[in-house]
Amino acid sequence: MSDYNFAYLDEQTKRMIRRAILKGIAIPGYQVPFASREMPMPYGWGTGGVQVTAACLTPDDTLKVIDQGADDTTNAVSIRKFFQRTAQVATTEKTGKASVIQTRHRIPEEPLREDQILVYQVPIPEPLRFLEPRETETRKMHALEEYGLMHVKLYEDIARHGHIATAYAYPVKVEGRYVMDPSPIPKFDNPKLESAAIQLFGAGREQRIYAIPPFTRVVSLDFEDHPFEASKAAHPCDLCGATHSYLDEVITDDAGGRMFVCSDTDYCTTRQEAGHRGRLSPQEDAA
Amino acid sequence: MTAPITPLLSVRDLRKTYGHRIGCADVGFDLYPGEVLGIVGESGSGKSTLLSCLAGHLEPDQGEVVFDTRADGPRDTRRMSEPERRMLGRTDWAFVHQHARDGLRMGVSAGGNVGERLMAVGARNYGNIRNEAIDWLGRVEIDETRVDDRPSAFSGGMQQRLQIARNLVTGPRLVFMDEPTGGLDVSVQARLLDLLRGLVRDMGLSAIIVTHDLAVVRLLAHRLMVMKSGHVVEHGLTDQVLDDPQHSYTQLLVSSILQV
Numbered sequence: 001m002s003d004y005n006f007a008y009l010d011e012q013t014k015r016m017i018r019r020a021i022l023k024g025i026a027i028p029g030y031q032v033p034f035a036s037r038e039m040p041m042p043y044g045w046g047t048g049g050v051q052v053t054a055a056c057l058t059p060d061d062t063l064k065v066i067d068q069g070a071d072d073t074t075n076a077v078s079i080r081k082f083f084q085r086t087a088q089v090a091t092t093e094k095t096g097k098a099s100v101i102q103t104r105h106r107i108p109e110e111p112l113r114e115d116q117i118l119v120y121q122v123p124i125p126e127p128l129r130f131l132e133p134r135e136t137e138t139r140k141m142h143a144l145e146e147y148g149l150m151h152v153k154l155y156e157d158i159a160r161h162g163h164i165a166t167a168y169a170y171p172v173k174v175e176g177r178y179v180m181d182p183s184p185i186p187k188f189d190n191p192k193l194e195s196a197a198i199q200l201f202g203a204g205r206e207q208r209i210y211a212i213p214p215f216t217r218v219v220s221l222d223f224e225d226h227p228f229e230a231s232k233a234a235h236p237c238d239l240c241g242a243t244h245s246y247l248d249e250v251i252t253d254d255a256g257g258r259m260f261v262c263s264d265t266d267y268c269t270t271r272q273e274a275g276h277r278g279r280l281s282p283q284e285d286a287a
Numbered sequence: 288m289t290a291p292i293t294p295l296l297s298v299r300d301l302r303k304t305y306g307h308r309i310g311c312a313d314v315g316f317d318l319y320p321g322e323v324l325g326i327v328g329e330s331g332s333g334k335s336t337l338l339s340c341l342a343g344h345l346e347p348d349q350g351e352v353v354f355d356t357r358a359d360g361p362r363d364t365r366r367m368s369e370p371e372r373r374m375l376g377r378t379d380w381a382f383v384h385q386h387a388r389d390g391l392r393m394g395v396s397a398g399g400n401v402g403e404r405l406m407a408v409g410a411r412n413y414g415n416i417r418n419e420a421i422d423w424l425g426r427v428e429i430d431e432t433r434v435d436d437r438p439s440a441f442s443g444g445m446q447q448r449l450q451i452a453r454n455l456v457t458g459p460r461l462v463f464m465d466e467p468t469g470g471l472d473v474s475v476q477a478r479l480l481d482l483l484r485g486l487v488r489d490m491g492l493s494a495i496i497v498t499h500d501l502a503v504v505r506l507l508a509h510r511l512m513v514m515k516s517g518h519v520v521e522h523g524l525t526d527q528v529l530d531d532p533q534h535s536y537t538q539l540l541v542s543s544i545l546q547v
């Protein structure tokens with residue numbers, strides 16, 4: 001039992017957020033201001049994503065929450081519990097079974113479908129903020145499509161590191177118009193931003209919502225002579241042997257031992273269950 | 288020198304007030320391609336106000352600022368849409384601020400500062416952008432080994448030269464400068480003036496230079512406008528105005544400099 005309205009927020013607030021979401025979908029990549037509400041969790045814990053999820057959920061939904069690809073981190077667990085308690089929705093760890101997925105820092109490896117919604121938690125929605133702190137000016141730059149500054153940032157990267165060193169929150173241009181911060185996902189995930197699912201981005205502290213509608217063109221910014229690369233560690237997963245999934249490096253002992261494992265836990269377990277093996281998979285018992 | 292028929296910039300009846308106070312009023316002049324116009328006058332006489340109105344940074348109360356655009360010929364910049372005006376601001380126009388830090392991105396390398404305007408108009412080849420930036424650093428006498436340093440590591444004179452390079456890299460046709468040598472040591476000023484004179488001559492730039500310093504206009508400006516209390520009190524060829532000032536205020540200005 002719960003004393004809350006369904007999914008915690010009152011209907012008035014959810015309507016307001018849905019209007020912002022619809023506007024965001026109508027103008028792909030455009031940051032729509034919204035009146036972010038106080039949530040029973042601190043900023044930085046995904047209050048923007050939580051409000052977007054709350055506005056999207058219906059009683060029939062199945063919710064999955066991931067943090068850096070894992071379903072069992074404190075952040076993911078507490079958000080999942082929050083919606084179990086306030087919306088009594090079913091939850092899952094299986095990407096394919098979820099209708100709504102709230103995420104921080106990753107896009108699931110398994111391609112998403114048209115009947116799924118991916119909700120991102122966003123700390124800083126403004127991709128131009130790094131070089132232009134004035135909000136009035138960045139708004140104008142978006143309005144007038146003045147995006148040269150974005151390339152100045154990439155130029156600085158190459159000048160300093162010899163290559164584009166930006167590895168997370170790599171800026172993209174959406175449907176040939178708005179430049180957007182995809183939230184701190186690894187650039188490896190950028191190609192997955194072109195998806196069949198609806199992608200919604202919520203920034204709580206900064207009070208912005210933006211969206212990528214299904215099958216929208218999303219291009220990662222780059223230079224002709226330094227083209228974008230969706231790079232990852234050059235290893236297969238040590239547990240499931242996957243060669244094209246994003247890997248976390250795990251230190252295994254204090255003698256320099258380390259292993260690489262899929263950051264998407266569901267993807268990795270599903271592959272292991274299907275019989276895939278990696279370098280460090282436990283030896284099978286001869287049954 | 289035969290003047291072309293179409294002025295590059297044509298200003299008519301320009302006026303800007305701040306409440307009851309006059310910023311500038313009744314200003315009109317023509318600037319022809321390749322010409323450098325100096326604007327002098329005491330503090331508070333309206334020089335910066337006028338320059339800001341011309342460059343579109345301030346909205347004048349009335350008047351016309353007609354610029355001879357590459358694409359469509361003479362157009363009143365006040366009637367342009369904001370995107371058009373901002374596009375002019377990073378292509379055919381340049382603005383050199385008195386304080387270099389107002390015109391530079393202090394958190395960005397010298398190369399990035401110079402390259403910004405190129406990227407703003409669509410340059411997308413890193414190697415070309417960098418080479419052009421290095422070329423421009425050379426033209427303003429900054430060693431190419433400094434290309435990756437931030438302007439905060441530069442002296443005042445270097446910062447000002449960097450600001451000039453950053454502005455000129457897209458080959459603008461009209462440069463606005465507000466006290467470009469202000470706040471610099473005398474010896475540094477002299478070097479900067481030399482440099483500016485060379486660039487203006489080599490690139491055939493048209494420029495409007497606001498200054499307190501009659502030495503600056505003597506060296507750079509073909510024509511001179513003297514302002515007092517927001518109004519132009521004298522206007523003519525630089526040498527004529529300085530050597531034979533007609534207005535009593537100009538006479539005072541010239542003699543006060545000579546006394547120094």
Ligand SMILES: Nc1ncnc2c1ncn2[C@@H]1O[C@H](COP(=O)(O)OP(=O)(O)OP(=O)(O)O)[C@@H](O)[C@H]1O
Pocket residue numbers: 305308309310311328329330331332333334335336337499
């Ligand atoms: N933002 C403002 N608000 C109100 N009054 C202003 C403003 N800016 C300038 N003024 C007034 O307008 C007049 C012209 O100022 P302006 O800054 O154009 O002079 P200036 O010739 O550039 O002076 P300086 O040589 O000191 O830079 C002055 O009386 C000034 O006090």
Ligand SMILES: [Mg+2]
Pocket residue numbers: 334335336
């Ligand atoms: Mg001034």
